[in-house]
Amino acid sequence: MNFASVRIITDDVNRLVEFYEKVLGVSAVHPAPVFAELVMPACTLAIGHSQTAQLFGAGSVVAASNHTVILEFRVDDVEAEYARLKPIVYDWVKEPTTMPWGNRSMLFRDPDGNLVNLFEPVTEEAIKRFSGRH
Template sequence: MSIRIITADLPRLVAFYEEVTGLQADWATPRFAELRSPAGTLALADVATVPLFGPGSAVPAANRSAIVEFVVDDVDTTHARLVDRLDDVVTPPTTMPWGNRALLFRDPDGNLVNLFTPVTEAARARQRAQLAG
Protein backbone atom coordinates (compact mmCIF):
# COMPACT_ATOMS: atom_id res chain seq x y z
CA MET A 1 0.00 0.00 0.00
CA SER A 2 1.16 3.51 -0.77
CA ILE A 3 -0.18 6.96 0.01
CA ARG A 4 1.12 9.94 -1.96
CA ILE A 5 1.10 13.53 -0.79
CA ILE A 6 1.67 16.34 -3.26
CA THR A 7 3.49 19.38 -1.89
CA ALA A 8 4.89 22.70 -3.03
CA ASP A 9 7.86 22.30 -0.62
CA LEU A 10 9.16 18.76 -0.97
CA PRO A 11 12.39 19.07 1.09
CA ARG A 12 10.44 20.53 4.03
CA LEU A 13 7.76 17.83 3.97
CA VAL A 14 10.27 14.98 3.53
CA ALA A 15 12.32 16.25 6.50
CA PHE A 16 9.14 16.52 8.60
CA TYR A 17 8.01 12.95 7.87
CA GLU A 18 11.53 11.58 8.38
CA GLU A 19 11.48 13.08 11.86
CA VAL A 20 7.92 11.92 12.63
CA THR A 21 8.42 8.34 11.40
CA GLY A 22 12.11 7.83 12.12
CA LEU A 23 12.44 6.50 8.55
CA GLN A 24 15.00 7.67 5.99
CA ALA A 25 13.53 8.84 2.69
CA ASP A 26 14.62 7.26 -0.56
CA TRP A 27 14.83 10.02 -3.17
CA ALA A 28 14.02 8.55 -6.59
CA THR A 29 14.34 11.98 -8.23
CA PRO A 30 14.63 15.53 -6.89
CA ARG A 31 10.82 15.72 -7.18
CA PHE A 32 9.85 12.39 -5.60
CA ALA A 33 10.78 10.59 -2.37
CA GLU A 34 9.41 7.57 -0.49
CA LEU A 35 9.46 6.51 3.14
CA ARG A 36 9.01 2.73 3.20
CA SER A 37 7.93 0.55 6.09
CA PRO A 38 6.67 -3.04 6.30
CA ALA A 39 3.12 -1.66 6.54
CA GLY A 40 3.30 0.53 3.45
CA THR A 41 4.92 3.47 1.72
CA LEU A 42 4.44 7.18 2.16
CA ALA A 43 5.29 8.80 -1.17
CA LEU A 44 5.94 12.54 -1.29
CA ALA A 45 6.00 14.37 -4.59
CA ASP A 46 6.57 17.89 -5.79
CA VAL A 47 3.62 19.74 -7.30
CA ALA A 48 5.53 19.67 -10.61
CA THR A 49 4.63 15.96 -10.91
CA VAL A 50 0.86 16.62 -11.00
CA PRO A 51 0.65 17.07 -14.80
CA LEU A 52 1.89 13.48 -15.17
CA PHE A 53 -1.45 12.34 -13.68
CA GLY A 54 -3.56 14.99 -15.35
CA PRO A 55 -3.47 18.77 -15.04
CA GLY A 56 -5.16 19.90 -11.84
CA SER A 57 -5.66 16.34 -10.58
CA ALA A 58 -4.07 17.16 -7.21
CA VAL A 59 -3.63 20.40 -5.30
CA PRO A 60 -1.01 20.71 -2.57
CA ALA A 61 -2.07 21.71 0.95
CA ALA A 62 -5.79 21.41 0.10
CA ASN A 63 -6.73 18.18 1.93
CA ARG A 64 -9.42 18.20 4.62
CA SER A 65 -10.83 14.70 4.17
CA ALA A 66 -8.02 12.15 4.61
CA ILE A 67 -5.94 11.27 7.67
CA VAL A 68 -2.44 9.80 7.29
CA GLU A 69 -2.03 7.27 10.11
CA PHE A 70 0.99 5.56 11.63
CA VAL A 71 1.13 2.99 14.42
CA VAL A 72 3.82 3.86 16.97
CA ASP A 73 5.10 1.93 19.97
CA ASP A 74 4.12 4.61 22.50
CA VAL A 75 2.12 7.72 21.56
CA ASP A 76 3.08 9.62 24.72
CA THR A 77 6.80 9.03 24.21
CA THR A 78 6.51 9.98 20.55
CA HIS A 79 4.59 13.13 21.46
CA ALA A 80 7.29 14.12 23.96
CA ARG A 81 9.94 13.64 21.26
CA LEU A 82 8.04 15.72 18.69
CA VAL A 83 6.33 18.33 20.88
CA ASP A 84 8.66 21.17 19.84
CA ARG A 85 8.32 20.22 16.15
CA LEU A 86 4.52 20.11 15.97
CA ASP A 87 3.00 23.51 15.21
CA ASP A 88 -0.64 22.42 14.91
CA VAL A 89 -1.71 19.75 17.42
CA VAL A 90 -5.38 18.95 16.83
CA THR A 91 -5.79 16.42 19.65
CA PRO A 92 -3.09 15.76 22.27
CA PRO A 93 -2.54 12.12 23.27
CA THR A 94 -6.03 10.82 24.03
CA THR A 95 -7.46 7.34 24.47
CA MET A 96 -10.21 6.91 21.88
CA PRO A 97 -13.40 4.89 22.50
CA TRP A 98 -12.19 2.13 20.12
CA GLY A 99 -9.08 1.50 22.23
CA ASN A 100 -6.31 3.43 20.49
CA ARG A 101 -4.31 6.15 22.18
CA ALA A 102 -3.97 8.80 19.50
CA LEU A 103 -2.14 12.04 18.77
CA LEU A 104 -3.54 14.08 15.87
CA PHE A 105 -1.69 17.00 14.31
CA ARG A 106 -1.30 18.73 10.98
CA ASP A 107 1.84 18.43 8.89
CA PRO A 108 3.42 21.62 7.45
CA ASP A 109 0.99 21.48 4.49
CA GLY A 110 -2.07 21.10 6.74
CA ASN A 111 -2.65 17.36 6.16
CA LEU A 112 -4.05 15.62 9.23
CA VAL A 113 -1.72 13.01 10.75
CA ASN A 114 -2.66 10.45 13.41
CA LEU A 115 -0.02 8.62 15.42
CA PHE A 116 -1.64 5.90 17.46
CA THR A 117 -0.94 2.99 19.77
CA PRO A 118 -3.51 0.25 20.41
CA VAL A 119 -3.87 0.19 24.21
CA THR A 120 -6.80 -2.13 24.87
CA GLU A 121 -6.74 -5.85 24.16
CA ALA A 122 -9.50 -5.45 21.56
CA ALA A 123 -7.53 -2.73 19.74
CA ARG A 124 -4.33 -4.80 19.86
CA ALA A 125 -6.24 -7.81 18.46
CA ARG A 126 -7.59 -5.68 15.56
CA GLN A 127 -4.06 -4.45 14.83
CA ARG A 128 -2.65 -8.01 14.87
CA ALA A 129 -5.43 -9.18 12.52
CA GLN A 130 -4.79 -6.29 10.15
CA LEU A 131 -1.05 -7.04 10.03
CA ALA A 132 -1.74 -10.75 9.44
CA GLY A 133 -3.61 -9.75 6.31
Protein backbone atom coordinates (compact mmCIF):
# COMPACT_ATOMS: atom_id res chain seq x y z
CA MET A 1 0.00 0.00 0.00
CA ASN A 2 1.25 3.50 -0.82
CA PHE A 3 0.13 6.74 0.75
CA ALA A 4 -1.43 8.67 -2.14
CA SER A 5 -2.73 12.02 -0.96
CA VAL A 6 -4.16 14.34 1.64
CA ARG A 7 -7.30 16.25 0.70
CA ILE A 8 -8.28 19.59 2.18
CA ILE A 9 -11.92 20.64 1.86
CA THR A 10 -12.41 24.38 1.52
CA ASP A 11 -15.02 26.95 0.58
CA ASP A 12 -12.45 28.73 -1.65
CA VAL A 13 -10.46 26.33 -3.84
CA ASN A 14 -8.67 29.05 -5.81
CA ARG A 15 -7.42 30.89 -2.71
CA LEU A 16 -6.03 27.72 -1.14
CA VAL A 17 -4.53 26.47 -4.42
CA GLU A 18 -2.73 29.79 -4.99
CA PHE A 19 -1.35 29.68 -1.42
CA TYR A 20 -0.03 26.12 -1.72
CA GLU A 21 1.40 26.75 -5.20
CA LYS A 22 3.53 29.49 -3.63
CA VAL A 23 4.47 27.43 -0.57
CA LEU A 24 5.27 24.19 -2.44
CA GLY A 25 6.61 25.69 -5.66
CA VAL A 26 4.47 23.44 -7.89
CA SER A 27 1.56 24.20 -10.18
CA ALA A 28 -1.81 22.63 -9.51
CA VAL A 29 -3.72 20.46 -11.93
CA HIS A 30 -7.47 21.20 -12.06
CA PRO A 31 -9.39 18.10 -13.24
CA ALA A 32 -12.62 19.93 -12.31
CA PRO A 33 -13.51 23.47 -11.17
CA VAL A 34 -14.23 22.13 -7.66
CA PHE A 35 -11.02 20.08 -7.35
CA ALA A 36 -7.26 20.55 -7.75
CA GLU A 37 -4.14 18.51 -7.08
CA LEU A 38 -0.60 19.60 -6.28
CA VAL A 39 1.48 16.58 -7.24
CA MET A 40 4.85 16.09 -5.55
CA PRO A 41 7.25 13.13 -5.68
CA ALA A 42 6.22 11.65 -2.31
CA CYS A 43 2.46 12.36 -2.36
CA THR A 44 -0.27 14.65 -3.63
CA LEU A 45 -2.01 17.50 -1.87
CA ALA A 46 -5.60 17.55 -3.11
CA ILE A 47 -7.93 20.50 -2.57
CA GLY A 48 -11.66 20.07 -2.99
CA HIS A 49 -14.54 22.51 -2.69
CA SER A 50 -16.99 22.04 0.16
CA GLN A 51 -19.60 21.18 -2.50
CA THR A 52 -17.75 17.87 -2.96
CA ALA A 53 -18.00 16.94 0.74
CA GLN A 54 -21.43 15.39 0.24
CA LEU A 55 -19.79 12.77 -1.99
CA PHE A 56 -18.06 11.37 1.12
CA GLY A 57 -21.24 11.10 3.16
CA ALA A 58 -23.52 13.70 4.67
CA GLY A 59 -21.81 15.60 7.47
CA SER A 60 -18.55 13.65 7.18
CA VAL A 61 -16.40 16.65 6.15
CA VAL A 62 -16.67 20.31 7.17
CA ALA A 63 -14.52 22.95 5.46
CA ALA A 64 -11.92 24.89 7.47
CA SER A 65 -12.55 22.98 10.70
CA ASN A 66 -9.33 20.97 11.14
CA HIS A 67 -7.76 21.14 14.59
CA THR A 68 -5.91 17.82 14.76
CA VAL A 69 -3.86 17.29 11.59
CA ILE A 70 -0.54 18.91 10.69
CA LEU A 71 0.56 18.89 7.04
CA GLU A 72 4.31 18.28 7.09
CA PHE A 73 6.82 18.85 4.30
CA ARG A 74 10.53 18.08 4.53
CA VAL A 75 12.71 20.83 3.08
CA ASP A 76 16.45 21.26 2.49
CA ASP A 77 16.82 24.52 4.42
CA VAL A 78 14.22 25.71 6.92
CA GLU A 79 15.87 29.12 7.33
CA ALA A 80 15.81 29.77 3.57
CA GLU A 81 12.16 28.68 3.36
CA TYR A 82 11.29 30.94 6.29
CA ALA A 83 12.84 33.93 4.52
CA ARG A 84 11.09 33.02 1.24
CA LEU A 85 7.66 32.53 2.83
CA LYS A 86 7.71 35.38 5.35
CA PRO A 87 6.02 37.80 2.89
CA ILE A 88 3.17 35.41 1.98
CA VAL A 89 2.37 33.67 5.28
CA TYR A 90 0.19 35.76 7.57
CA ASP A 91 -0.37 33.36 10.47
CA TRP A 92 2.93 32.16 11.95
CA VAL A 93 2.62 29.66 14.80
CA LYS A 94 6.32 28.97 15.39
CA GLU A 95 9.38 30.52 13.81
CA PRO A 96 12.27 28.13 13.01
CA THR A 97 12.99 26.05 16.11
CA THR A 98 14.92 22.85 16.72
CA MET A 99 12.54 20.25 18.13
CA PRO A 100 13.52 17.64 20.76
CA TRP A 101 13.44 14.88 18.10
CA GLY A 102 16.08 16.62 15.98
CA ASN A 103 14.11 18.44 13.29
CA ARG A 104 14.37 22.16 12.65
CA SER A 105 10.74 23.17 12.13
CA MET A 106 8.59 26.17 11.39
CA LEU A 107 4.83 26.12 11.66
CA PHE A 108 2.17 28.33 10.14
CA ARG A 109 -1.49 28.23 9.20
CA ASP A 110 -2.84 28.24 5.67
CA PRO A 111 -5.72 30.63 4.78
CA ASP A 112 -8.28 28.09 6.10
CA GLY A 113 -6.42 27.67 9.40
CA ASN A 114 -4.83 24.27 8.67
CA LEU A 115 -1.48 23.84 10.41
CA VAL A 116 1.57 23.41 8.15
CA ASN A 117 5.03 22.31 9.29
CA LEU A 118 8.11 22.69 7.11
CA PHE A 119 10.99 20.80 8.67
CA GLU A 120 14.60 19.80 8.10
CA PRO A 121 16.34 16.98 9.99
CA VAL A 122 19.40 18.59 11.61
CA THR A 123 20.74 16.27 14.29
CA GLU A 124 22.76 13.19 13.39
CA GLU A 125 19.98 10.94 14.70
CA ALA A 126 17.23 12.76 12.76
CA ILE A 127 19.28 12.76 9.56
CA LYS A 128 19.82 9.01 9.97
CA ARG A 129 16.10 8.45 10.64
CA PHE A 130 15.15 10.17 7.38
CA SER A 131 17.88 8.68 5.18
CA GLY A 132 16.34 6.67 2.37
CA ARG A 133 12.94 8.35 2.65
CA HIS A 134 11.64 10.49 -0.19
